[in-house]
Amino acid sequence: MIQIKIKIEFFGRARMILGFNSFEITVNKAITKEELIYLIAIKYPKLIGEIIEENKSNLKKSYNIGINGIKNPSENELNLKNNDCILIFSSQAGG
């Protein structure tokens, strides 16, 4: 199992609920999107029902996950690398 360090960055309501912008975490390189969201849900249960679905494995429809601001993975596979940044932000554009 290869371990990598990644950074999770929060925007909008997620940031306001938590009161901070980001945290770093070491994860299995093969971690899936559902597994990552589960980890975040367990670490920060305040997000459950607000940003993360009650099943703890999916973001709510109104939120997106982005990797380094370059791609928004639609699949469960994330293919992360060491020092990747995971952005969690509103999926609703406009304003």
Add this chain to the structure above:
Amino acid sequence: MNGYNNKYLLINLNNYSYEIHPLPENILTNFIGGTGLSSYLLYKYSSFNSDSFSPDNPLIFSSSLLTGTKLTTTSKFAITTKSPLTNFIGDSMSSSHFADKLKKTGFDALVIIGKSKSNKIIKIQNSSIEFIDATKIWGKTTNETERILNQNLGNDFSFACIGPAGENLVRFAGIKNDSGRMAARTGVGAVMGSKLIKAIAIHGTQEINIANQSELNVIRKELSLKSLSDSTEKYRTTGTTINMSILNRLGMLPTNNFKQSVFKEAKNIEGENLLKNHYSKKAHCANCTIGCEKIFITNDDDNQTESRLEFQTTASLGSNIGVSNPNWIIRAANLCDELGMDTISTGVTIGWAIEASEKGHLNSSIKINSENSLLDLIKKIAYRDSIGDLLADGTKLASESIGQDSANYAMHVKGLEIPSYDPRNLPALSLALSVSTKGACHNRASAYDIDFNNKEIFNDPTIIASKTKTSEDYSAILDSMIWCKFLRKSFNNFYDETSEIYSLITGVKYNSENLKKVGERINNIKKLFNIKNGWIRSDDNLPERLLNSKNQIMSHSYLNSMIDNYYHFRGWDKNGNIPISKLNELNLNTKEYASKNTI
């Protein structure tokens, strides 16, 4: 036809006369209402190639099919005219009680032509029309104007008015209504000022017929519930100011006149900070369940100033001019509202002026190094005082006036200043901004949605062009029915559900394909208007600054490739002109059009 008044009011200010004209069913089915119907009426009454401040230029207010139905978010209206910024079609939308009262007068649209001989208020109470002397309120701010009119005419009336900026023909002046809403873009307020009309007071009591009210009521309740779901979460909870933090992180935040795409001091003015330290209250448009409007308040003095802030305002009057103090932005936004000016164009024009001053292209020194320097410059623009006289013409004309290479950093398309999404790495938005008939508007295609959700297609100009064309037509339906764009993701199948609602209101069977064709027709009549006003392919472009930076997707060749593909999907020729066969296909080549439209 059910759902409509089936007539419009034509006011001629040259002799203070008015006529009532029927709106035939085929016009209503072909253009629906809102920006669609008003584009048709603009085309019908325009003399083309005349100046936007000429009395010939029609100023059109249009309600829509959905206005007055009490479906959520539908108390909206459109204002259309030839824009003094672009000399092409200009439209802007606003919301709330004025829209409902406009429809209740018994008219679906109001067409104003000519020019008054003195300052007037147009008072419309059902089919009674009066022209009231406006001498005593000429020069007043928008809120003061509405307050005085309210005192004099009473609560039954709603008002749309201009401020000093509209009176002084600031080319990006807007029209304010319902004490907080503004049809801000493309200079519609300047056209109203050119006609010497300070305000329109509206009161109506006429109800429209709905073909199937009971089934519509069921849908109305369902839609209201859907509007409170996750699909509108951002708009309901935080509002749009939170866009700044993510756009800054992604390197898409216009900064210092689009010189940079990241603002180092953004933290102070990000929505998260504004909501924590400056939030005052939430507000709703009439008949809206979402309530996106967030009012912010200053916290650095006893004279607390309140202002509605959206992301576009905080970025245009913030990062784009190097301002990171939220109190300055709140007071600057409030001042723009009071003076009746578009905050996007104001901010972008100031950004251009700062750079022109730094480069020695302007004789005046423009520095925004204090709150007073910002507020003073905004006032100078509104009153066309000293350097403000040049800036009141917007970035296109101002840069043409001073010459040198200042056009390269004048951030507009066709004359309309660019909103605060840096398009360098957003290809669909780049295409949409460049080909938009009204100039750089983010709302007439909402193409950033394509970019944010389809990053895998960024390098495919064909797919980008196809999706952008589809999104433009979809937006034309949103703006013609009229639905608020913040409701758009509450539909499971937008076209099916909207055509069903159309049928329930009118009693006329309608389907998704009909609606899609209407969207295409509306975008084509807008283009037709521009062609008749001298549009050529090179008008579909972006400022040089956005096309020649390193580490970005956008370039001259990529933009041109997308434009080629876009014209192809529109069925236009390689120069962007509309073949007669396409006009025929869209029923735009009837006898009424054929005499004008030999392209």
